[in-house]
Amino acid sequence: MCPHGVRERGQPLDDRREEIFGPVLALIPYGDENEAVAIANDSDYGLGGTVWSKDQERATQIARRVATGTIGVNGYVIDFAAPFGGVKQSGLGREFGPEALAGYQQLKSVYLPGYTG
Numbered sequence: 001m002c003p004h005g006v007r008e009r010g011q012p013l014d015d016r017r018e019e020i021f022g023p024v025l026a027l028i029p030y031g032d033e034n035e036a037v038a039i040a041n042d043s044d045y046g047l048g049g050t051v052w053s054k055d056q057e058r059a060t061q062i063a064r065r066v067a068t069g070t071i072g073v074n075g076y077v078i079d080f081a082a083p084f085g086g087v088k089q090s091g092l093g094r095e096f097g098p099e100a101l102a103g104y105q106q107l108k109s110v111y112l113p114g115y116t117g
Contacts, residue, residue, distance in 0.1 A: 018043075040066045043088070044089045045089050046067045046069060046086050046087040047085075047086035047090040047091065048068050048069060048070040049066055050073070050074075050075070051071065053073075056074065056112065059074065060112065063110050067087055068090075069083075069085045069091070069107075069108060070082075070111070075111065079109070079117050081097055081117070082096065083096055084096050084109070087108075
């Protein structure tokens, strides 16, 4: 499977609101961080994502605002001791870790570079 890029022109892409599995990068222009977060959260799904920036602290603050079950900052490496699962219509509950038993919680894992588990 080859990576695929999609760029929005004019009308919003329906693709960005769907739960797509595969190497897809949606390129969507935004005016400021609030608009970028609003675009990211404008979906019925929220399994995972990444935030990329030269400023790791700023990217981490943005990652906390994105409605996903897991999110990476400048990369994405799953820690099998941490909870994994989506929010909204992306899955039911969590797998892995003690949080798998707490089906009524909404948790988020934020993965930072340099973490070795």
